[in-house]
Amino acid sequence: MAKRGPYGKGIERREQILEAALRTIAERGFLATSVAELAEAVGLSQGGLLHYFGTKEELFVAVLRKRDEADMVALRAPDPAAYIAVIRRNAQVPGLIELFTHMQAAAADPRHPAHAYMKERYRRGTAAFSQSLRDMREAGALPAHIDADAAATTFFALSDGLQSRWLIDPSLDMAAHLELVWRNLIGA
Amino acid sequence: MAKRGPYGKGIERREQILEAALRTIAERGFLATSVAELAEAVGLSQGGLLHYFGTKEELFVAVLRKRDEADMVALRAPDPAAYIAVIRRNAQVPGLIELFTHMQAAAADPRHPAHAYMKERYRRGTAAFSQSLRDMREAGALPAHIDADAAATTFFALSDGLQSRWLIDPSLDMAAHLELVWRNLIGA
């Protein structure tokens, strides 16, 4: 279980904290979540918690990174349905989308920790999905004239935009709109 | 100049304040803008300013409403190029996009003043653009099988998503991606 070697225990504890934070934010939402709140949820004092992450913002970014671990692999699937499924699953945890939206807004400031994270996420996510699109094209599942990079960027930005809106108006069917765009793209 | 009748002067003053706030946020960005900051910019004390809007959040929402006055008409143009031009123009004032993004995040809370504003904006914006699409279809500029409502929602969400991302990574060409989607939609 516990990793061997130096820092093993510290890293493990960090993971535990992130998982607890993930749960707490998912349950109570982003707005209701202060550092003190999180500390209590993980069974630590505020000082103890901040020992691991330095600042609140760093902590929140780490939470987002953790969530991405699962989401990002879906972008390399040989079918956008996998990513659409992720979006659909995310709709079960509005608290995390809320967190994401707030961090995205804060990331406009280049000095904010979320800034580097978001840029990296865009780069990585678009690259992965773009590669998947090229694979599909080779497999004959995508018209030859489609620009994979542009389509990937668009699809990614659209899913972000839909999520922000869905948070405010949950009657929006995100998955349906993504599927529509996809079908339109492949000319079906 | 001054409106006649009761409340005329108050409404006028309100407009002046909003215009000054619009300029200030455009210049200094959202993050650097506190109520005290805005008050100074319009030549009022903090108390004097809050007399007109009650709270900071209400003030910010009023600023967004004011900006929308200009933007929304473009959605009724007989060509999405008009709206794309608005997006392109907005890229000149990142401070206002920053404001929008933060308000969009805050609007997830139903009690926040931005919540009602955003819902209304989505409704109105999508309805307007959807109507434009139907007009285009009648004019033969849009394939018959396109669902106007869904396309409008998609286009709107995409432009929001692109703006959020652009704020973090200004190398993104928002207009180019919107044009690409549009061309793909009409099958060109």
Next chain:
DNA sequence: GTCTATATCTGGATAGAC
């Protein structure tokens, strides 16, 4: 590594005079 306690700070809201 973790806790307690505290330093500070920022900023928004409010009361009441003019």
Next chain:
DNA sequence: GTCTATCCAGATATAGAC
């Protein structure tokens, strides 16, 4: 309508003991 002055709440960050 507008100003001055004050209040207050809420958080984070830090210092230093254990």
